[in-house]
Amino acid sequence: MGTQDHGGTGSPGRTRTFGIEEELLLVDPGKGEPVPMAGALLDLYVRPMDSGSGPVLTAEFQQEMIEVVTPPHPTMASLEADIIAGRAIADRAAQDVGVRAAALGTSPLPCDPHPVRLRRFAAMAEEYGLTAREQLTCGCHIHVSVASAEEGVAVLDRIRVWLPVLIALSANSPFWHGEDTGYASYRSQVWSRWPTAGPLEILGSPDAYHQLVHDMVSTGVALDEGMIYFDARLSRHYPTVEIRIADVCLRPWNTVLLAGIARGLVETAAREWRAGIEPPAVPTTLLRLAGWKASRWGLRGELLDPHTHRPVPALAVVNSLVHHIHEALEDIGDLQRVEELVDDLLKAGTGAVRQLEVLHRTGDLEDVVDDAANCTLWAPNR
Structure with a gap:
C-alpha cells in the first residue's frame, strides 16, 4: 500500500489534508490483456529523492498492477495536479516496458x-x-487527516451510511473474465469475498476499534492487521481515516471529486461529533444491501436512501450527499468545484457507462481497454 506521509491536522480551524492511492492495471497495448510487468517497471522507475514532493509508484498484490500514491495536499487544486501527474508518470513508466497503465x-x-x-x-x-x-481489482483509497484516534473513530461511526454512494459515483468495473456482469462495480463484489471486507458497526471509541481489530487477527482468519479491509478504517501508519470503498475512477477528475466529497464527509462527521450529534444507528446488514445496490446499478438506477433505507433515484441520493456536506465544503472552499464535478459526472457518466458504450459501439473488449488507457490520462480543460 501507500508509503508516503499522509500526516496533517484535523483540528478545528485548520484545513484537513488529503491524499490518494490509485491502483492501475498494466495492459498489453495491442491485445488489451493484463500483463505481469510491475517488477520490470519498478526496476526501471526512478523514485523521486524527496518522496513527499510528488506522486510515487509502488507495487501491489498482483504483478499486473501498480499503485500511484500522492503526498497529502491542503487543496483540491494541488491534489488534482498530483493525480494527473501521477497517472502520467505511471503510463510513461509502463510504456518504458512496453505496456500501458489503465x-x-x-x-x-x-x-x-x-x-x-x-x-x-x-x-x-x-x-x-x-x-x-482471482483478486485482480483496482481501487481508490482516500486518506483524510484527523486530529486524533478519538476523532477518527467518531468519523468512521458517522460516515458509514454515506459510503455506498461512493461506489455508485466511482463505478468502473462492469466486466469480469470477458463478460458483461450486469454490475456497474463488479469489483465491489469480488472484493467482498475477503472475509474482513465490508462496513463497520458503530464502535464509539478507539479502544473498541482496536479491540475489534485485535480480535479479528486473533481468529487467524485475518493474517495480520494489514488485512483488515473495512470500507473505511483508521490508517495504521498515518493520522488519517482511509476510505477504501471506491473503484479506481476512469478519469482523473472523477478521483478529484471523490477526494473532495471524502474530505467533506470527514469534516462534517467531525463537526457532528463535536456538537454531540449521535451517529445514525443503521444496522450493518442494511449498509451491505446499500453497497450491493450501488454496485449493481451505479448511477443508472436506484440507490438506498441513507436516511430511510428505501430505494430512490440515484440522483436524489447524490443530491442528498452534497446537501449533507454542503456547509463543510463551503467553509473549506471546495463547494463550487465539487458541484461542477458532480455535474460533469452526471453528464458524462461513470467509467462503467463509458466502458459499456465503447463495447456497444465497437463490439471489441480490446477497444474498451485502449479507450480506458487514453481516458486515464484525460483531464477537463479548466
Whole structure:
C-alpha cells in the first residue's frame, strides 16, 4: 500500500489534508490483456529523492498492477495536479516496458494474475485460495487527516451510511473474465469475498476499534492487521481515516471529486461529533444491501436512501450527499468545484457507462481497454 506521509491536522480551524492511492492495471497495448510487468517497471522507475514532493509508484498484490500514491495536499487544486501527474508518470513508466497503465476497476479481458513474489503475498495465496488467485481489482483509497484516534473513530461511526454512494459515483468495473456482469462495480463484489471486507458497526471509541481489530487477527482468519479491509478504517501508519470503498475512477477528475466529497464527509462527521450529534444507528446488514445496490446499478438506477433505507433515484441520493456536506465544503472552499464535478459526472457518466458504450459501439473488449488507457490520462480543460 501507500508509503508516503499522509500526516496533517484535523483540528478545528485548520484545513484537513488529503491524499490518494490509485491502483492501475498494466495492459498489453495491442491485445488489451493484463500483463505481469510491475517488477520490470519498478526496476526501471526512478523514485523521486524527496518522496513527499510528488506522486510515487509502488507495487501491489498482483504483478499486473501498480499503485500511484500522492503526498497529502491542503487543496483540491494541488491534489488534482498530483493525480494527473501521477497517472502520467505511471503510463510513461509502463510504456518504458512496453505496456500501458489503465484505470480499470477490473480487467475487461480474462486474466490469470501473478502475485508479487513476497512471503506475505504467498501466504495469502495459500490461505485464501481462489479468492486470492482471482483478486485482480483496482481501487481508490482516500486518506483524510484527523486530529486524533478519538476523532477518527467518531468519523468512521458517522460516515458509514454515506459510503455506498461512493461506489455508485466511482463505478468502473462492469466486466469480469470477458463478460458483461450486469454490475456497474463488479469489483465491489469480488472484493467482498475477503472475509474482513465490508462496513463497520458503530464502535464509539478507539479502544473498541482496536479491540475489534485485535480480535479479528486473533481468529487467524485475518493474517495480520494489514488485512483488515473495512470500507473505511483508521490508517495504521498515518493520522488519517482511509476510505477504501471506491473503484479506481476512469478519469482523473472523477478521483478529484471523490477526494473532495471524502474530505467533506470527514469534516462534517467531525463537526457532528463535536456538537454531540449521535451517529445514525443503521444496522450493518442494511449498509451491505446499500453497497450491493450501488454496485449493481451505479448511477443508472436506484440507490438506498441513507436516511430511510428505501430505494430512490440515484440522483436524489447524490443530491442528498452534497446537501449533507454542503456547509463543510463551503467553509473549506471546495463547494463550487465539487458541484461542477458532480455535474460533469452526471453528464458524462461513470467509467462503467463509458466502458459499456465503447463495447456497444465497437463490439471489441480490446477497444474498451485502449479507450480506458487514453481516458486515464484525460483531464477537463479548466
